[in-house]
Amino acid sequence: MAQEKLMILRKKNNISNPANTVSRKTAAAQRSKKNKWYKISSLIGFFAVWQFISYLNVSNNWFNPVFLPSPSMIIETGYTYIVRGTLVTHLTDSFVRMFSGFAIGVLVSVIIGMLITSWKWFDNMVMPVINLIGPIPVLAFLPMFLIWFGIGEGSKIALIAYATFIPMLGYVVEGIRNTDPYLIRSAISLGATKFQVFRKITFNSALPNIFVGMKASLAFTFSALVVAEMMGASTGLGFIIVDSKNWFKMSDMFMAATLIGLEYTIFHGILTLIENVILKWKREGVSSAVEE
């Protein structure tokens, strides 16, 4: 009797096996594709609204359109820069400064962070000084950097590196300190030396935090870039803003500002891509608290 009931249950299961279910992986892929489109359409929408307001302004004579140039005017300005052949120079100069300063800042923060967590005396020596000068805005340091490192690339890169280093350091130190002691124990019991423990365990364990730090510090990197280029530079996006202020070229200013935003977004995206490749081990196992 019981067996019969069991059989019926099984049959029911067979019948109700749904043919139109989508696997979790496919669903997640579809969702991320949709998310990408939402993000892109948000940007398109932003420029569309801006363009529309400019259009209303021109047709209703609210204020002088020179004060708020429309996206199409900015593109026109960009086009004249391209024709003159200067846009690429400005962009690459800014990118090289930003990238070298960022790379140096990140590297130095990892090294200093490693030393701080290795030696208590180093921690005691360095941290009070960093806590003292860290909160001072980089803008205040620019004149000193110009005097120390000259008006060439050196002072700009140094300023950008410094601006990246200060916020990065905290993330690096926290990442290293949060390493699971059991992982360190097991590495030592497998024959790792102190340096091997750092390179293979502590560093890998701090890496997710280092990436969070890099993304968070990137905003400081870019503001230092603009500040550095506004004083004592003859190329770069920051220079364009200051230079066009002198000539009252509003659409040049807006073009430079837009390009800074664009460069930031692209570089942030590249960092995220690198992070996804390097930290692919993080994506296995539990991916979210509750499935969507």
Added chain:
Amino acid sequence: MSVVLKSVYKAFEEIDGKPKYVLNDIRLHIHDGEFVCILGKSGCGKSTLLNLLAGYLKTDAGRISVNGQEIDGPSAQRGVVFQQHALFPWYTVMENIEFGPKLAKRKDSKKIAQELVSLVGLNGYENKYPGSLSGGMAQRVGIARALANDPEVLLMDEPLGALDAMIRQNMRREIIKIWEKTNKTVIFITHSIPEAVYLADRVVLLKEGRVEEDVKIDISRPRDVKSPEFLEYVDFFEKGLSDQEGESLITE
């Protein structure tokens, strides 16, 4: 190989200026190839004992020597398996097992790791990250990783504590199989009486930091957990563990 503990003392705190000993005059002689279970309730000092043997902690008094050599910090000669497996999450199963041989610059590290993957029955999972493994699988990797260095002694700190009952049964059988194949000296910490009786050549019962019993388990393997002599041993240790007469323990 043989592990000798001579009057080992360890304290973490003081009470009224006197050290409160977590381990009090521990004397043990563990022979080459022996499977010893250290049995005790939580707080009895069994994990401290393992940490001393591994070299993570230092004795307050007394000496621990392995093969005649006194312990001075952790060493690749004493493999450790942790309760929470402690696998490196950024390395695959294969890379985790290869970790020790690679550090020792062994050219055949791949081969060693591959053999151990087969020994613990994880073929097909070589390139998975620990995050995607179940508890039982992760612990197999932990055991394989500790064995990869071919250590003289294998120290296991409640390696099955985090697993569910079904998997635990399976893993006990596996551990005995692996031990019989590799012939290592094993020191296995557990709070489960049947587990100790099932696994060990010899069970050391720790109570409040002292060796309460040190008993040879005289049952041939494979052991039947329902046989009368097995249950007799279980009963014996239950009495040894309980504080009051008539208090019965839930074993497992």
